[in-house]
Structures are given as structure tokens and as C-alpha cells.
Amino acid sequence: MSKPLLIGPFTQLLPMSGLPLKGALPDEQLVIIEQGGILISEGKIKALGIFEDLKSDAVDIHHIEGQHVCLPGFVDSHSHICFGGSRARDYAYRNSGKTYLEIAKAGGGIWDTVTQTRKASQEDLIEGIISRSKIHLENGTTTIEVKSGYGLSIDEELKMLRAIKQADKKTQADLIATCLAAHMKPKDWNSDKNYLEEIASNLFPQLKSEGLSNRIDAFIEESAFSALEIAPYFKKAKAMGFDITVHADQFTTGGSEIAIHFGAISADHLEASTENEIQLLANSNIISTALPGASLGLGCAFTPARKLLDAGGALAIASDHNPGSAPMGHLLTQASILGTFEKLSNAEVLAGITFRASAALNLADRGILEANMLADFVVFQTDNYQEITYHQGQLKPNMVWKKGEKIYERD
Numbered sequence: 001m002s003k004p005l006l007i008g009p010f011t012q013l014l015p016m017s018g019l020p021l022k023g024a025l026p027d028e029q030l031v032i033i034e035q036g037g038i039l040i041s042e043g044k045i046k047a048l049g050i051f052e053d054l055k056s057d058a059v060d061i062h063h064i065e066g067q068h069v070c071l072p073g074f075v076d077s078h079s080h081i082c083f084g085g086s087r088a089r090d091y092a093y094r095n096s097g098k099t100y101l102e103i104a105k106a107g108g109g110i111w112d113t114v115t116q117t118r119k120a121s122q123e124d125l126i127e128g129i130i131s132r133s134k135i136h137l138e139n140g141t142t143t144i145e146v147k148s149g150y151g152l153s154i155d156e157e158l159k160m161l162r163a164i165k166q167a168d169k170k171t172q173a174d175l176i177a178t179c180l181a182a183h184m185k186p187k188d189w190n191s192d193k194n195y196l197e198e199i200a201s202n203l204f205p206q207l208k209s210e211g212l213s214n215r216i217d218a219f220i221e222e223s224a225f226s227a228l229e230i231a232p233y234f235k236k237a238k239a240m241g242f243d244i245t246v247h248a249d250q251f252t253t254g255g256s257e258i259a260i261h262f263g264a265i266s267a268d269h270l271e272a273s274t275e276n277e278i279q280l281l282a283n284s285n286i287i288s289t290a291l292p293g294a295s296l297g298l299g300c301a302f303t304p305a306r307k308l309l310d311a312g313g314a315l316a317i318a319s320d321h322n323p324g325s326a327p328m329g330h331l332l333t334q335a336s337i338l339g340t341f342e343k344l345s346n347a348e349v350l351a352g353i354t355f356r357a358s359a360a361l362n363l364a365d366r367g368i369l370e371a372n373m374l375a376d377f378v379v380f381q382t383d384n385y386q387e388i389t390y391h392q393g394q395l396k397p398n399m400v401w402k403k404g405e406k407i408y409e410r411d
Contacts (some may be wrong), residue, residue, distance in 0.1 A: 005404065006058035008037030009051035010070040011383045015369035016354045022282075022314040025347035031174040032385070036070070040375040043403035046078055048369055062406075064399075067383040070351065072369050073376030075140030076320035078268050080124055080147050080180075081132040082160050082167075085116025087324045094298065102225075110150070110184050113323050117150035124167065125163035126170070132321065132329065133171040138279075138408055140378035140397040142332055144173050145318070145361055147217060149180030153348050154203050157181045160213040172407045176361050178245065179207055182218035182225055182233060196229060200236040208240065210329050215265075219247040220255030223337070227258045234262045243362055249273045250294070260284045262391035266316065266360040270303045271295060278304060282311035287360040289316040290352070292338040293326030305342040317352035333393030375404035 013036030019029060037051030039058060047054060055061070105110055112119050117125070129146065136144055146164045151157035161177055168175035181199045189195050206211050216237040218230050224247075225233075234244055243265050248255025250269035257279045259267035267281060268289040281288050287306040289302035319330030319339060328334065331353055339349040358367030366374045379399035380388055388395055400408040 003059035004039055004041045004046055004057060005062060006037050006039050006051070006054050006062055006400070007062045008054075009035045010037070010064060010379070011035070012069045012261065012385050013038070013369070014047070014069065014350070014385055015048055016072050016350060017368045017370045019347070019351060019355070021356060021359055023025060023312045024309045025053050025345055026352055027345045027347045030347050038070070038369065038375065038377065041406040043375055043405075045371055045373050045375050047371055064379070066381065068398075069380045069382050069385045069388065070081040070369075071378050071380075071385070071388075071403050072354045072367055073359065073400070074140045074331055074353045075143040075363075075367055076136060076141045076319050076321070077266065077316050077357040077360040078147075078291060078320050078354070079144055080320070080322035081144065081329070082129050082146050082148065082164055083113050083117050083150050083323050084124060084128070085113060085121030085323065087112060090324055091297070091327065110185055112326065113150045114152050114186075118156050122159050122163050122166075125160060126167045129164060129167035129175070130171050133167065133173045133175065136321075136329065136331070137171070137173050137342050137400055138397070138410075139330060139332060139393070140400060142173055142376040142378070142400065142402050143358070143361070143363070143366060145176045145178055147178045147180040149183035149217070152181065152183065152186040154199065154206075157199075157203060158206060158212070159302050161207065162210070162356055164342070165210075165212055172402050176215070176363070177213040178215040178217050179203070180214045180217040180219070182230065183335065184219060184224045196225070196233040200233055204236065204242070205242055207242075214241075214243055215245060216242045217247065220258055221250060222252055227254050227319070230258060234258070238262060245360075249277055252329070253277055253338065256281055259286055265362050269294065270308075271301050272306060275307075278307050278313070282308060282313035286354060287314045287316050289318050289360055290338055291318055291320035291326065292334040293320045293328050296334065296337070297325040297327060302338055302341050305338060305344060308389045309344070309348060314356055314359065315348065315352050316357040317349065318357065318360075330393050332388070336389040336392040339389060346386060375401060377401050396410045
């Protein structure tokens with residue numbers, strides 16, 4: 001058993017504890033421990049409190065010199081960082097006024113990334129995931145959800161999910177794999193069999209047997225799959241014990257209602273959600289996940305985050321890091337910008353990338369700093385936590401700790 005290690009003192013320690021999962025959060029509800037410390041053992045938090053009060057319980061002490069603010073490690077609950085190639089051409093086309101359909105006809109869109117990802121080897125994909133995960137880690141994100149969905153065949157989806165599993169062993173971030181084989185209808189599907197039936201019958205058992213993913217996602221949209229098409233797919237997933245998450249209401253509505261019907265863990269995007277969907281989501285147990293990176297990449301409206309919170313919903317914020325619509329991948333910058341446009345308090349922004357994001361992944365062991373939770377935390381060199389969102393991601397973490405080990409320190 002490792003010796004208890006005390007880390008601190010922190011000018012401000014924000015555990016993000018004692019806050020509700022749902023609804024609006026004024027900053028006054030935040031707990032701020034001044035001159036705080038974290039006592040850790042075996043990769044988990046043993047105790048939290050005033051640094052001087054914890055000294056008697058520590059065998060070793062890691063002193064933090066200067067003024068610092070400590071927060072739980074950030075959780076990115078929606079990303080697509082397993083891919084091949086680039087879509088810089090799509091970005092240029094969009095900014096010059098071309099429509100999604102025009103870009104697709106010119107060889108762009110999701111299918112472009114599918115083609116490039118299929119050409120990539122599993123090792124190529126592993127290296128790409130590790131490289132992108134390192135950037136996320138250095139910006140304070142210690143847990144990253146990673147989707148498949150650029151394979152769109154059983155073999156290629158398996159290649160992606162195996163790459164994610166192997167990358168998880170080689171990066172210090174925790175990678176949470178999600179199967180998004182229902183991202184769009186494959187353009188080259190020429191079998192008489194129904195694509196979704198084929199995936200559910202032959203890929204789902206492989207996910208279980210190889211331990212590749214316990215999460216099934218689908219894109220409910222006019223350009224992807226309808227509510228009617230996806231229903232038997234989700235029914236099979238639920239029967240096999242998978243958690244459900246949904247790409248919902250990005251351009252048109254309907255996805256959030258399917259998410260509610262199938263008891264999804266989260267409904268993500270929601271840029272097109274109306275008052276009807278907002279009320280339905282707020283009255284459910286679903287985590288509504290805003291993806292401001294997609295809004296910035298596409299130049300479209302943000303998720304109605306303020307309305308969702310005021311209606312009593314639970315709001316997570318994720319990067320949607322992908323090569324097409326959200327290439328930036330900087331969670332804190334995107335969350336801060338969403339806060340500006342949607343008038344979110346600091347507490348709501350920080351909750352959205354910590355414990356509420358953990359709930360979107362059905363993870364109960366992180367996102368909050370308290371006894372028995374993972375010792376995942378991020379440290380900023382400042383004396384005031386408000387500076388973090390104020391600088392919109394330009395104030396970088398100078399330390400990142402994962403499971404009680406310092407895995408990154410800025411020079």
C-alpha cells in the first residue's frame with residue numbers, strides 16, 4: 001500500500017461537491033476551500049480540507065509553491081478523436097458559403113473521413129488517438145470519450161474500437177469507447193440485409209466478447225437514421241445491456257424524444273431543440289450535452305443551454321472534437337465561449353465539464369474531489385478561479401494529476 005501523500009496548499013480548492021446534478025447553479029453555491037490540500041492514497045482521494053489540518057495524516061508532502069487554483073480533472077463526454085485524414089477543405093468550403101450537400105457532392109463530409117479512416121492502419125489510428133489525447137491532457141482533460149463511426153462496416157468499426165482500446169493502454173488519460181456504427185448509412189452498402197440489423201446481430205456480440213465498448217450511439221437525423229429505423233437497433237442494444245447515447249436534434253428535432261424513450265444516458269448536440277424538447281429533456285433523467293465546438297465549426301446556433309438549465313435539466317459540455325465540424329478540440333475554450341453566449345455562471349460551466357460530464361458517461365468515481373473518488377485534478381497558476389473562464393482557455397493548466405500521479409507540468 002502506498003504512503004498517503006498530501007498535495008497543496010492551493011490558494012483555492014474547488015471540489016465541485018455538494019451541487020445538484022440538474023438545474024441552474026449560481027456561483028454562490030460553489031464550495032471554495034482556501035489554502036486547501038488533497039490527501040491521496042492508492043490513486044484515490046483519502047481526504048480533502050485545509051492543508052495545515054491534513055499534515056498530521058500525511059507521510060509525504062508535495063508542496064505547491066505560489067498561488068494556485070485546483071479543480072477536478074475535466075471530463076470530455078463526446079469526442080471523435082479516432083480518425084484518419086483531414087477535412088480542411090470542407091472548412092474552407094463552408095466558410096466560402098457552400099452548403100452541406102454541395103460539400104458532400106464535392107467528395108467531402110463524413111464519408112470523406114470514412115474513406116480516409118478505412119485507409120489508415122490500426123496502428124495509424126492508435127498513434128493519432130494518443131497524439132490528440134496528449135493535447136487534451138495538457139489542457140486539463142483527464143477522461144475522454146472516444147467514438148467509432150468512421151468505419152461503417154463490421155471490420156472497420158472493430159478496427160477503430162480496437163485502436164481505442166489499445167490507445168487507452170498507452171495514454172495517461174482514461175479513454176471511454178463508444179460504438180457509433182450508426183453514424184450514417186454507408187454509401188457502399190450493397191447487401192440485401194439491413195445495415196443496422198447486420199451491425200446489431202454481428203458487431204454487438206463482438207463488442208461484448210472483446211470488451212471494446214459498453215456504449216451504443218446513433219445519429220438521429222434526416223441525413224442519417226430516422227427514429228423509426230433506429231428503434232429496433234436501440235431495442236437490441238438495451239436488451240444486451242449497453243448504455244445508450246444519442247446524437248440528437250442537431251439540425252432537426254426527433255432525436256431527443258428517441259433518447260428519452262430508450263432511457264439514454266445522454267442526448268448530445270440539441271442545437272435544434274425547441275421548447276417542447278427542452279421541457280421533455282428537463283423532465284427526464286437524461287444528461288443534455290452541449291457541443292459548442294460544432295456550433296463554432298459550422299457557424300450555427302448554440303445548444304439552448306440557458307433554457308435547459310432554467311427548465312431544470314442537467315447540462316454537460318463536451319468538445320465534439322472531430323475532423324469535420326469541430327476540429328478545435330479545446331474543451332475549456334469552447335465551454336467558456338458557450339458560457340458567454342448562453343449566459344452561464346462559472347459554476348454551470350465548470351459543472352458541465354466535471355461532474356455533470358461524468359454523469360453523461362455513467363461514471364460515478366470522478367468529476368468531484370472528495371474521499372474515495374479518483375485523484376484526478378488540474379491546477380492553474382492563479383489566485384482566483386474566475387480567471388480560468390475569463391481567459392477562455394488561454395490560461396493553461398500548469399499541472400495535471402491523474403490517479404494521484406503528476407503526469408504533466410508546464411515549463
